[in-house]
Amino acid sequence: MAGDAVLREVTLALPMVPEMEIEASKTATAVAESMKMSPDRIDEVRMAVVEACINAIEHSHAHEREVRVTFEVLGEKDPEKLRITVRDTGIGFVPEAMGEPRIEDKLKSQRKRGWGLKIIRGLMDEVEIHSGAEGTTVVMSKLR
Amino acid sequence: MTESLNVTVDRRDGLAVIYTEGYINNQGGEEIAKASYKLLDEGYKVLLLNLAGTKIVNSIGISILIEIIEKMIEIDGKLGFCCLTPTIDKTFQIMGLAQYAPIFPDETEAVAKMRPNA
Numbered sequence: 400m401a402g403d404a405v406l407r408e409v410t411l412a413l414p415m416v417p418e419m420e421i422e423a424s425k426t427a428t429a430v431a432e433s434m435k436m437s438p439d440r441i442d443e444v445r446m447a448v449v450e451a452c453i454n455a456i457e458h459s460h461a462h463e464r465e466v467r468v469t470f471e472v473l474g475e476k477d478p479e480k481l482r483i484t485v486r487d488t489g490i491g492f493v494p495e496a497m498g499e500p501r502i503e504d505k506l507k508s509q510r511k512r513g514w515g516l517k518i519i520r521g522l523m524d525e526v527e528i529h530s531g532a533e534g535t536t537v538v539m540s541k542l543r
Numbered sequence: 544m545t546e547s548l549n550v551t552v553d554r555r556d557g558l559a560v561i562y563t564e565g566y567i568n569n570q571g572g573e574e575i576a577k578a579s580y581k582l583l584d585e586g587y588k589v590l591l592l593n594l595a596g597t598k599i600v601n602s603i604g605i606s607i608l609i610e611i612i613e614k615m616i617e618i619d620g621k622l623g624f625c626c627l628t629p630t631i632d633k634t635f636q637i638m639g640l641a642q643y644a645p646i647f648p649d650e651t652e653a654v655a656k657m658r659p660n661a
Contacts, residue, residue: 442630502639521637
């Protein structure tokens with residue numbers, strides 16, 4: 400069981416411009432490397448961060464065109480878990496109302512997109528989504 | 544800050560291999576689609592996407608790959624992938640792409656199994 404003490408914390412305030420998700424993924428890599436996470440797990444974290452940021456850019460419709468991404472290294476004494484929080488101040492959505500995308504449906508559909516949350520849930524150990532009129536916060540964690 | 548994608552094509556007997564270098568996002572996906580549809584126009588119905596040079600993709604780019612898979616199904620062609628990073632492989636498995644486009648560990652095996660009449 401990972402301890403919940405925050406050993407290190409980094410927050411980025413990123414403008415909602417194309418490819419800013421790459422900047423978030425670079426920070427994810429640096430923080431995960433600092434806690435000696437394995438390369439394959441770092442890659443998974445990187446991709447999940449990219450997807451969470453893209454969701455914020457594409458779907459939040461936020462007036463404040465900024466995404467805040469916080470990286471927290473958690474543990475009792477040594478780093479045990481990386482927790483990443485991606486926040487926007489957009490219009491929010493109802494996570495439960497989002498249908499589960501299925502490849503067989505997407506192949507027949509005009510709309511091929513809508514995979515972000517499924518990918519994030521598949522790549523991270525824990526994912527929570529809080530969304531409402533004041534925006535959306537995705538909290539995702541991965542053990543070292 | 545732009546992460547562009549370079550696409551190169553190797554036309555072989557009955558099959559074409561598309562090599563990517565860089566980030567597969569919406570622009571990257573469009574570059575792959577452009578190369579794929581050009582090959583279809585030239586008569587190639589078996590395409591192999593070698594992603595050895597791609598370390599990161601996003602779901603918008605993958606959605607464009609799904610469009611290519613749909614097109615290949617329509618024309619009774621074949622699209623396969625090889626040389627994926629473990630994370631890209633896992634992502635494709637999560638999305639179910641492997642049900643419609645086979646994934647191979649390396650190019651030699653992919654070419655051997657995808658070549659027409661193999």
